[in-house]
Amino acid sequence: MDEARADRDTPIVRRREMLSWPVALVCGSAVLTGCGTTRQASSAATSTPAPTREQAPEVPVTPPEDLMREHGVLKRVLLIYREGIRRISAGEQVPAQPLHAGAGIIRTFIEEYHEQLEERYVFPPLVKARKLTDIVSVLVRQHQRGRVLTGRILDATAHPTPRQARRDLVANMAAFIRMYEPHEAREDTVVFPAMREVISPKEFTEMAETFEDEEHRRFGAAGFTGIVGQVADIEKTLGIYDLNQFTPRL
Structure with a gap:
């Protein structure tokens, strides 16, 4: 594959696009996998929520x-x-x-x-x-x-x-x-x-x-x-x- 085609076929993820994505898309498969078990553990999660780390948005380069x-x-x-x-x-x-x-x-x-x-x-x-x-x-x-x-x-x-x-x-x-x-x-x-x-x-x-x-x-x-x-x-x-x-x- 030549360089021009590689550039064309390679998606460029820009910082401003990242900021507009839903959290599930940003976090990836780990979030999608967790969706299947969320409802089963909803009561437990409500009473004793597991500590989570909020996905921080990427800081733009000025x-x-x-x-x-x-x-x-x-x-x-x-x-x-x-x-x-x-x-x-x-x-x-x-x-x-x-x-x-x-x-x-x-x-x-x-x-x-x-x-x-x-x-x-x-x-x-x-x-x-x-x-x-x-x-x-x-x-x-x-x-x-x-x-x-x-x-x-x-x-x-x-x-x-x-x-x-x-x-x-x-x-x-x-x-x-x-x-x-x-x-x-x-x-x-x-x-x-x-x-x-x-x-x-x-x-x-x-x-x-x-x-x-x-x-x-x-x-x-x-x-x-x-x-x-x-x-x-x-x-x-x-x-x-x-x-x-x-x-x-x-």
Whole structure:
């Protein structure tokens, strides 16, 4: 089965659909099985009700949380770039395939999806309210410069890299890291919190649904989780997946 058919045949259960389901459907077969014995034990259940745990509805992912966890994907690719820089600077072979895969995630998931959400849904309400306009203009310009750098990284890692191309690749990855670390930090601590000041609760809810729909439309049923899995595979290839290796020895 190809990926397109798999996406088409795989049902996507959205959070807002879960909230509207009857409890019996949410709880599944355990509830349905218990229905047959409920009437027989009704008197006993009335006098001494068994303790039950109420089925808690799933908490929706808010737009800022959604955007911040996508920043987590970006940060992990920046670590992949750092490992590439370390190896090239140490005279080792260019890990072209992992770097190319990482840049591909930046292109499709960050630049063509995440940043488009920001430019379409986050920045305009702020500009309309005349809030953070200076910051927004810089962020948009950095999005544009980032796409240029990503194009260079993709080109440089698509084929064997001569000596000069290696230096250019390191310079482009370093420039991308230097720009996006403060970029995402400013968005997480200033821009995303300000969204609540200019977007109504109703629009906030609608935005969350729009983000979720767009995520699954672009990346299938797995969505964000599938992208994280791809990043983890690249990290394993480079030997930087084990989180404990980054713990300093004191």
